[in-house]
Amino acid sequence: AYVNTKVILDKANKEGYGVGAFNVNNLEFIHAIIEAGVEKKSPVIIQTSQGALKYAGDGDVYRGARLFVKMVREFADSVEIPVALNLDHGSKLENIMACIQAGYSSVMIDASHSPLEENIAITKDIVRIAHAANVSVEAELGQLAGIEDDVVAEHSVLVDPNEAKRFVEETKVDFLAPAIGTSHGAFKFKGTAKLDFDRLKEVKELTKIPLVLHGASSVVQEMVKIAEANGADFGGSKGVPSDILKETVKYGINKVNTDTDLRMAYIAGLREFLNNNPKEFDPRKYFATAKEYTKKVIMDRMEVLDSVGKI
Ligand SMILES: O=C(COP(=O)(O)O)N(O)CCCCOP(=O)(O)O
Ligand SMILES: [Ca+2]
Ligand code: NA
Numbered sequence: 001a002y003v004n005t006k007v008i009l010d011k012a013n014k015e016g017y018g019v020g021a022f023n024v025n026n027l028e029f030i031h032a033i034i035e036a037g038v039e040k041k042s043p044v045i046i047q048t049s050q051g052a053l054k055y056a057g058d059g060d061v062y063r064g065a066r067l068f069v070k071m072v073r074e075f076a077d078s079v080e081i082p083v084a085l086n087l088d089h090g091s092k093l094e095n096i097m098a099c100i101q102a103g104y105s106s107v108m109i110d111a112s113h114s115p116l117e118e119n120i121a122i123t124k125d126i127v128r129i130a131h132a133a134n135v136s137v138e139a140e141l142g143q144l145a146g147i148e149d150d151v152v153a154e155h156s157v158l159v160d161p162n163e164a165k166r167f168v169e170e171t172k173v174d175f176l177a178p179a180i181g182t183s184h185g186a187f188k189f190k191g192t193a194k195l196d197f198d199r200l201k202e203v204k205e206l207t208k209i210p211l212v213l214h215g216a217s218s219v220v221q222e223m224v225k226i227a228e229a230n231g232a233d234f235g236g237s238k239g240v241p242s243d244i245l246k247e248t249v250k251y252g253i254n255k256v257n258t259d260t261d262l263r264m265a266y267i268a269g270l271r272e273f274l275n276n277n278p279k280e281f282d283p284r285k286y287f288a289t290a291k292e293y294t295k296k297v298i299m300d301r302m303e304v305l306d307s308v309g310k311i
């Protein structure tokens, strides 16, 4: 069933487990996520970045938003598990409005690189507009290192828990993404993976609302190895280990943003298939392994986050 993201995350918050929020750019990734959720009897959050809207809409973000709502609703309405669709890292008003008008379950307004007062002001406006359309809202405090909504942050700026309390009270935002040391992409952390659990615990204590972990991919080495055995060069790739993901859930993370792990699995399957099947040119065949590996990584993540059976 197609639901508001708040339905999925309020339950996860109450019962203390995590739910994967999986990024998509095309139909095949939607297949992998829905199949994994059905097999694991797990809720799923499907999400699209602003780039995904442009990609799927072939240059028109309004068309992209409407297309993703139609595709995801079609699959959601044909399965038992709860399925939500979220705009990830909404930073331009046009994209946020396009998704609200198209019927997204939730939108993220990411103004975390702006001064706090500005972040509060814009988030308040988006919350008022989105709630009027029964759409829930995610926002972010602090900055991840690396590239994020077209902003290159040299290093991460960790969340201030007292700012988080004020931010949630003033904006009435539904979910909050506190920066605690992760970064997007396949090359996280300079040394060993280290997240600021104390800050996370404080943010949870002070806000009590569902929290979001960005940059949460583990960079599954099994998939890295398959990809590298078939021509990829992912040397030095590193993510958030499963045991650390579990700890973030224990301390209050409920939505776990996962994109890189899906991309790594997909390219591993695609490279392996193409190298082993020189005569094949049917896309329904040469995308099949890619989808299977992506589905497997998603099912494994549902076990790690403890969302299995939680429908
Ligand atoms: O926090 C995450 C996931 O982080 P991850 O890289 O650890 O999977 N996300 O918010 C996903 C970011 C998706 C970026 O998409 P574009 O390339 O289209 O801009
Ligand atoms: Ca941000
Ligand atoms: Na998001």
Ligand SMILES: [Zn+2]
Pocket: 089, 184, 214, 215, 257
């Ligand atoms: Zn993110």
